[in-house]
Amino acid sequence: MDVRLLPQHWRTASAKWKRSAYFAASLLLATLTLASLVYAAVLLWEEPYTGLRWDSRSGLIYAVDAGSPAAQAGIRPEDTILLVNGVPFSRVRSWLRTREGKMEVTLTLERAGQFMTIPLRFAPAPLGLRVQRLVPLLVALVFWGISLGVWAFHHGHRVTRLFFLASQVTAALLATGSISTVYTQYVPWSRMAFSLLLPTVAPLTLHFFTRFPQEVPRGLRQRMVFPAYGIALLLTVVTLLSYGGYISPEWPHQPLNRVYVATVFILALFVVLRRxxxxxxxxxxxxxxxxxxxxxxxxxxxxxxxxxxxxxxxxxxxxxxxxxxxxxxxxxxxxxxxxxxxxxxxxxxxxxxxxxxxxxxxxxxxxxxxxxxxxxxxxxxxxxxxxxxxxxxxxxxxxxxxxxxxxxxxxxxxYGGWYDYRTTLQALSQKLRGVIRTEDLADLLVDQLSEALRLRGAVLLLVDDGHLVPTRAIGVFARPLPPPLPARGNVGKWLMRANKPITPAQMRRALAASELTPAEAAWIHLSDAALWLPLVHGGDVKGLLLLGTRISGDPLEPEDLLLLDILAAHAATATENIRLVENLWARVEEVKQLYAQLAKAREAERKHLARELHDVVLQDLINAYVTLDQIMTVPDSNTEEQRQW
Known part of the structure; x- marks a missing residue:
């Protein structure tokens, strides 16, 4: 039935009922998990002590604590347990306490081909050993408490629900596992509960990782999660049938559970690490x-x-x-x-x-x-x-x-190399060696450095007419900034002496007794500035780089400060090179202008001479030529006097 077809007050009541049911079920799960932890802690605390450590499959004793009840009974390492109270060792689940509460068992051992029967009395465990037994339950308690706290603060979020469920099941798994390793015979439900919880925690973990930290595409998520839950349900049914006697005890449901859990956890690890x-x-x-x-x-x-x-x-x-x-x-x-x-x-x-x-x-x-x-x-x-x-x-x-x-x-x-900012810093230092333009310097020190360090902003100040003038500012510094900072003032002199990365707090403490101009006071109290990098070369301040805080709040390591110090030294050298190159280009432009003026003067003189020749001398020559030609071509007028003329 579609809930949207119900009246509004019915839909509201249904939603409230679902929230209440979910809240109650979550608290019930947390309560049951805590109860299993307390129960397991009591059992493990009261577990008697023998001083034996043996192979659970073969019965081979590989260690006997000195002064323990086993050592006092004459049991030695390399002995093999054959019978416990007349029952074959392979069929005995737990023999540390009998149902009647007796604190003694009879062991049949094999030693160097000989068989012997030794009575073994139990003793209360030492305090250190009792605390050591509770370590798995302490881990379970951490899972239980943290998941409950996260759920309490944000119980409506889907990822939080998955985290809560997976952690609670993990805590219950550790509790029942601790009980089943010692008291299986006397707490029969513990081994079955462990076998049921083991295949349950795997799909919950996988489901959590398909939602966090990045949500896997829905289709792919369903293809991974649904089969995982289906197989877990099938294994749970098989486990119940096995413990109910409907399936042969020889059926390997426990190895199948372990293989399934390992496979799902590998898949979950793939989901986490895949980019x-x-x-x-x-x-x-x-x-x-x-x-x-x-x-x-x-x-x-x-x-x-x-x-x-x-x-x-x-x-x-x-x-x-x-x-x-x-x-x-x-x-x-x-x-x-x-x-x-x-x-x-x-x-x-x-x-x-x-x-x-x-x-x-x-x-x-x-x-x-x-x-x-x-x-x-x-x-x-x-x-x-x-x-x-x-x-x-x-x-x-x-x-x-x-x-x-x-x-x-x-x-x-x-991160695919994106997060390796130290390599980026070293690459920036290499690039600074070839920088010859102010725009390129500002791009490297402000834009690229801010991107590499994930800064909230940065501003570069360069010397111009005796003042440190903002050249480029981005991020939180892309706003009206204080007036230019005097390069030869108290702040500039202190920066020249320091010549290393410094924080604004260090600046304020060092200059607390100095007289500062309003511009200097405004700069050292500039908000959002986390680090000052003076660019000092040849005993003079060539520039200043102010870095903002990192977006993530990461601290800067001493190694980072060392890299930034080296970067500042290269940047100061690059700044001086830019100044020299700019001066050289200014001289080149001056020479070009002088050459252009000389060429222009030559052209003007040539034109003047051409104009003089054309307007005066050339005209006179032409007139003389025309006159002579006229005289020589008239026969009657060619007197001796005219020809001489």
Whole structure:
């Protein structure tokens, strides 16, 4: 039935009922999730202690804590558990507590081909171990609390709803997973709940990423999300049938769940990292933030626990502590959902991820070489200290350039090179060497630099008749500015002595006791100015570049200030070159004008001589010629006297 055909008051009531139902369902979900967390925390806190660590598939004991109940009972590493209270180990889900509450079990072990039966009594767990057990629940609590807070502030937004649902399901998944690993036999619903929640969290995560940070085209989104939800529903039904006894227990529904979840998460990662068309700066920053957050949360788990455990058969850091880094995921995602305010966090995450990755890689390589150096290098036992020292020096020398290259690759991959402004600054410095026109200088220092640093504005002042005069201003500075700044005043002299990037606050503190002209006072109190770059060459101030704040609010690193300082030095040299070139062109124009005047004078003199010859001398000659011709051609008048004449 079309709701639009209902009366207006019915439609209003229906909308209110839907909002109320959604609100109540969300609060109910949050309450149930919190209840599962509390229940899991109580169970894990009261879990008894044996001091054994074993392979859950084979029963092989690989560690026994010194002084633990297992050590006191005579159990050793490399023993294999065969029976627990007479039940084969492969059929025992949990044996840390019996249904009758007894704190003792009987283990049948195999040791060096011999079989033995050992009674094992349990003991209360030490405080440190109890806290360590609660770490996964702490991660779940962070997911629960942050998602509830985001939902409470903006519960009507579609992206917020998806974030809330995915986080709540993740928290419940961690809670039921913690229970099922220990108390499956006595909390039978925990394993089934875990198996049902596992395929549910994957399509919710994929759906969230198709909406944020950039909305995927509707058709493509439906082709990805609908099949994901359909397969999750099918796996849920199979799980229910399996636990209900309608499907053989041999049916591999759990491996299918894991394969499905891994596939969907890979697809979600592709959606996050893919560069969609028409991505805005805000979208790129959010995408970068999400990617960096995932990297920070997963990198310690990989390099400190998973990879060393795979290669060395033991993690460098226990999984429990690297698991804590997963709390970065809801924190960063919640921050990314806030429009804007991504600059500082994005900057910190980018650098932190680079340091974590590099530290993990270098530590892993160093550890592997340390373990295998005897096999790789002959006579290593005698030269081992020197080799280790050389490796440490090499790692320290390669850290900084590798870090810069890694940051460059990250910016290239996540922004397509658009965000790598340091490369742009270096390119601008190269271009300044060939600048010979003021217009080109203003274009580089104002337009292109503002675009590279994502500034709210910039203004360039150049010296003209003893004053720093605004040459070009854009952004927030494209407004009436104070009068020209005296180049030889107190501000100009201080800029010449400083000759480095400085903030307006530093300027005001340094010149607090100086007498300033109204123009100088107006300039040092100019709003929106975040950084002053004096252009000093040969002991004189050639210009001044004022930079506004960055659009994102990002801070400038010391490395950025160093690059800007170098850029200012090149710009000052370019300004002096422009002055020299302009003077040269002025001289050339002067010479051209003198040459033109000389040519004009020569032409005038030539015309004057031509006119004189034509009007006087030439006329006299013609008259004389005509007269002589007349005399010579008349026979009767050719007297001797006339011919002589």
């Amino acid at each position: 969609w068309e028409d991505a805005t700066l805000q979208v790129l920053r959010s995408r970068r933030l999400l990617a960096m957050g995932m990297g920070i949360s997963i990198t310690p788990l990989l390099f400190l626990s998973l990879i060393p455990d795979t290669l060395l058969k033991a993690p460098l850091v226990d999984y429990t502590w690297t698991f804590l880094f997963l709390t970065a995921i809801p924190v960063i995602y919640a921050w990314a959902l806030r429009a804007g305010e991504l600059g500082t966090v994005d900057w910190v995450l980018s650098r932190t991820l680079a340091h974590l990755v590099l530290s993990g890689v270098f530590l892993l390589i160093y550890l592997l070489l340390f373990l295998w150096v005897d096999d790789l290098v002959p006579l290593a036992s005698q030269t081992s200290p020197l080799i280790m020292a050389g490796l440490a020096v090499t790692a320290a020398a390669l850290f900084a350039p590798t870090r810069r290259y890694l940051l460059h690759l990250a910016d290239r991959f996540l």
